[in-house]
Amino acid sequence: MIFPVDRITFHHNIIVILISLDTNGFRRQCKLAHNSPKRIIDDYKDKSTPAIVSLAAGGIAGGVEGFLSYPLEFAKTRVQLRAEKGVPTPRNPFLVVTQVYQNEGIKALYKGCGALVFGSVGKDAVRFLFFDQIKLSFADPETGTLSPLRNLLAGMTAGVVASITAVTPTERIKTALIDDARNEKRFRSGFHATATIWKEHGILGLYRGFAGTTLKQASATAFRMGTYNILKDFEKTKNIEQNTAVNFANGSVAGVVTTLSTQPFDVIKTRSQSARGTSTAEAVKSVLLDYGIKGFWKGTTMRLGRTVFSGGILFTSYEAAVKLILPLYPGTKQAEVS
Template sequence: MVSGSNDSQTPPLVSLAAGGVAGGIEAITSYPLEFAKTRVQLRSQKGIPTPRNPFRVVTQVYQKEGVRALYKGCAALVVGSIGKDGVRFLFFDQIKHAFSDKETGTLSPGRNLLAGMTAGVVASITAVTPTERIKTALIDDARNERRFRSGLHATRVIWQEHGILGLYRGFAGTTLKQASATAFRMGTYNILKDYETQRDIQQNTLTNFANGSVAGVVTTLATQPFDVIKTRSQSARGTSTVDAVKSILIDYGIRGFWKGTTMRLGRTVFSGGILFTSYEAAVKVIEPLYSGVEHTVIAEAD
């Protein structure tokens, strides 16, 4: 993923570790915007309209509930992001290496998207769906019932009431969102990077951030309906994907499937730049350490 056209493949453990580091950094720095977007997408209380401006949502929550409320569910998202981005960078790098052109080291746009889609499905199954379920349930619960004391408590309650299926509520919407989002985000980023590499455009922090931001815009506009369906499915009480779709149509009509687009767009532009920049930086730090340990192990074996 991070290698240029003539570079060797990034080792799997390096991809996994660097992706996890990047995911954790991205989740923590952009969480208030994620919180605001989730609040807007959840069903509004009667007589209490939700502002469209994410900064107004953040300000209102801060004034009424304090700064800690803005990070409700953050721990679940951080854990999920570490697992999600570790897994999807790992799988994307392996898939890209398997299908790339052996001479140039690049993928066609179609294969870039397919590689990202496959990585997204794996990430949804292994990490994203249960952690997103806990995060969304915590944010929704904080508005009304306040049953959940923490992420672990929410996990126990949901498990006791609904079993493991309760933690995978919204799986269909999450997987559709994750597969398409990863396809567009990773695919767009790598299409841009391959284009620049072929034209000897230097890869640095600025180009990494710009490519990641463009990938974030494309991802948001293409996958927003799946994100809204996922959020509705994963409310505190939970609902099926079909019921989530019905409730969106009843509340807002077809336009409701793009609810929170502005907020998510702001976050994904910001977080996309952070994610890929952090990943590239983490690889530069981790890969030499990994190589040193690997060479030491081989030397001792000999």
């Protein structure tokens, strides 16, 4: 049956009018049809930070954070190492920094800094790279977002990888240099310390304290990266603008949560990686014998002073680095900082 053109147009207009009567329902159905789980995940991947950008920005952020906050890291590590008998240990990190500066000079405050900064570049490059990529695998298939638990799991996985590839050897060298500076003074530099430890103990010497370091890295990265992204996701739902001040505040909060949650692992790691070196089990035993259960939180105040500061610097630097690097990467004009 053939309809005149004017009748087809008339019926077509009637259909459009009927559909328009339920505009909300029509749009809702279109949205459901459009946003299939696969399409949501694909869109999420398109908006995520490219791997090479995560790697470069993470390395830059790690180097900046490591250098600026090193004196506080030095103070924290020195307090955690066995102090001379009968000599009280200050709890104020700034007092320790002042005393070291007055008695040993500015160079002493940056003893082992090269090893830490070098390690921080590698550590945070790996952390951000794997965290940003792991988020894609952990994303909810229905929404394309991460729950708080999945954020923590992504951070934990990134922490383990970072410990294996970069953190344990550089932390071992840094701790040995700081410990050596107040005792025998065997090591002339980070490279000399690396060569000496390798010669005397082999590669296992560089990975002494691996268990404690990995436990610390897994938990610290889980809480630090997880907390930061949980805060960031929450702020997006409230339409809070992501600027430098907000990024710094989020990073600082993440630093507090991380420190209080992981301090025992940090104490064990530091004790096991001293210049003379002990196993993780021996480190746990020595802390209990020296200070009791409270000893596992020794240096918390000092570490808080650093992590609040360093957390803000790290994430602010990372977000800024991504914004600078992203336009240089082909095909990422529409990408967002993840």
